[in-house]
Amino acid sequence: MTVIGVDVGGTKIAAGRLADDFAIERTVVIPTPHGGISILESIAGLVADLQSDAAQPVTAVGVGLPATIDSETGLVAHSVHTGMGDFNAAGPLRDLIGLPVHLDNDANLAMLAEHRLGAARGMRTALLLTVGTGIGGGIVINDAIFRGGRGHGAELGHVTVEADGPPCQGNCPGRGCLETMCSGTALTRDFRAFAEANPDSPIGRLHASSSLTSITGLDLAQAGDADAIEVVAAAGRWLGAGIASLCNTFDPDIVLIGGGVSDAGELLLGPARDVYQARALPPTRRAPLALASFGPEAGMVGAGILAADAT
Ligand SMILES: [Zn+2]
Numbered sequence: 091m092t093v094i095g096v097d098v099g100g101t102k103i104a105a106g107r108l109a110d111d112f113a114i115e116r117t118v119v120i121p122t123p124h125g126g127i128s129i130l131e132s133i134a135g136l137v138a139d140l141q142s143d144a145a146q147p148v149t150a151v152g153v154g155l156p157a158t159i160d161s162e163t164g165l166v167a168h169s170v171h172t173g174m175g176d177f178n179a180a181g182p183l184r185d186l187i188g189l190p191v192h193l194d195n196d197a198n199l200a201m202l203a204e205h206r207l208g209a210a211r212g213m214r215t216a217l218l219l220t221v222g223t224g225i226g227g228g229i230v231i232n233d234a235i236f237r238g239g240r241g242h243g244a245e246l247g248h249v250t251v252e253a254d255g256p257p258c259q260g261n262c263p264g265r266g267c268l269e270t271m272c273s274g275t276a277l278t279r280d281f282r283a284f285a286e287a288n289p290d291s292p293i294g295r296l297h298a299s300s301s302l303t304s305i306t307g308l309d310l311a312q313a314g315d316a317d318a319i320e321v322v323a324a325a326g327r328w329l330g331a332g333i334a335s336l337c338n339t340f341d342p343d344i345v346l347i348g349g350g351v352s353d354a355g356e357l358l359l360g361p362a363r364d365v366y367q368a369r370a371l372p373p374t375r376r377a378p379l380a381l382a383s384f385g386p387e388a389g390m391v392g393a394g395i396l397a398a399d400a401t
Contacts, residue, residue, distance in 0.1 A: 091401065092146045095394030096133050096153045097196060097387075098122065100171050100223065103129070105136035106387065107144060108394035112207060114387060116140060126166075126177045134186035150401045151189050152393030154196035155179070156226075161241035166193070168242065170260040171224055192393075192400045196220075198235050198244060199392025200384065201228020204346055205235075206395050208383030213343040217336055218382060219246055220349035221329070221358075224259060225269035229340065247273070251332045271328035272358075274304040274351050280321050281307035291317050308354050322354050323361040330365025337366065337374040348382030355381065 092115075096105040099122060106117040118136050123129060133153060141148050157169035166179045183191040194202075201210070201218040210216035214233055220226040227246025229236040237243050247269035248262055255266020259275060270276055281304065285297030292315050296302045311318035333345055345366075347359060363379045384391060 091398055092144055092148050093394045093397040093401070094137050094140050094148055094151045095199075095390040095392065095397065096136065096151065097199075097389035097393060098129060098133070098153065098155050099196070099389075100156060103132055103136065104386070104390050105133070105140060106390045106394065107140040107148065108391065108398075112391055112394055112398075114391070116143070117387075117390070126179070127182075130179060130182050130186060133183060137187050137189070148189060150397035151183070151187060151191045152199070152395070152397030152400075153179070153183065153191060153193050154199040154389040154393045155193060156196050158195055158242040158245070159193050161237065164193075168261065170245075170248070170258075170262045175261075190397070190401065192396050194235075194393070194396055195226070195237075195241075195244070196389045196392075197226025197228045198237060199228075199396060200226070200348055200382070200388035201230060201244075201392070202235055202395050203384050203388045203392035204228075204348070204382055205230045205233075207391065208388075209346050209380055210344055215340060215342045216344050216346065217246065217333075217340060217342045217377075218346045218348060219268075219329070219333075220382075220388070221273060221347060221351040222349035223274050225267075225273050226349070231340070246332075246336060249332055249335065251328055251335075268328065268332040272325035272332075272351075274349075277304035277307060277321065277325055277351065278302075280325065281318070284317060284321055288317065293317050293321070304351065308351070308357075311354065311357050319357060322357045326354075326358040326361035327365045329358065330362035330367075331369060333362060333366040333379065334369035337370045337377055341374050342377045345377050345379045346382040347379070348384065348388055350386075352381055 225247025252266030
């Protein structure tokens with residue numbers, strides 16, 4: 091069976107044609123256009139492109155969105171970062187593409203990919219945090235993705251870790267959410283705050299050259315800069331506090347960290363693990379904290395699995 095998985099992000103849409111074993115045969119990527127209808131038309135164009143040279147007919151399409159999908163209405167309901175909301179995507183996409191189309195939240199699909207093929211394979215209960223611009227969450231309970239009562243669940247990035255912390259991003263009315271403390275956006279803020287207080291430091295000089303972001307700051311940490319390492323470690327400790335609460339709640343077999351910020355590896359995971367292990371209740375400290383297997387292709391592969399499972 092050949093399926094297509096599509097991952098719609100805030101800046102780009104990536105679509106891949108996947109073989110029987112979910113190996114990626116070909117990928118196409120375009121910038122995300124503005125507006126729901128333009129996004130749907132772009133997805134249809136990518137699918138047509140990937141169908142054009144497929145050796146076998148494509149049977150279904152899966153689409154991951156940075157939004158929650160209401161399981162009763164089927165509407166794309168709420169998105170913290172893109173402003174996407176209250177529109178019917180599945181029906182119009184089916185009409186545009188002429189194939190079955192299945193939608194899910196992007197982090198749920200990344201969790202699905204990890205559970206079926208990656209680091210959470212064989213685990214009955216697992217958690218995934220995708221740490222990027224924001225923080226997405228995925229939960230597997232008893233071998234099934236848990237989406238909450240109406241499909242809006244598993245937004246683990248919006249668990250409060252600091253009750254009076256900074257206001258959250260985008261459309262989240264919360265304060266001190268995990269993603270306000272240790273997402274890529276939070277790291278950029280923290281690197282810049284350090285730079286302004288310490289203009290003569292390497293971080294400060296990077297800021298003066300206007301090229302300080304979470305990515306360049308992480309590069310500095312990986313190159314061994316002690317200040318940058320501490321900024322990343324501070325974010326990791328917040329992550330660990332959140333993970334301790336999540337482990338107390340779910341008692342998972344494994345906790346995975348994915349997303350672009352996970353490129354920091356043990357610079358982030360080490361301090362997170364220390365705090366998680368110190369604070370979780372003793373029986374729930376058993377879950378290893380590990381990197382996700384999939385990189386940026388996680389959502390695309392998960393979307394393909396969703397489509398294949400539903401066919
Ligand atoms: Zn939030």
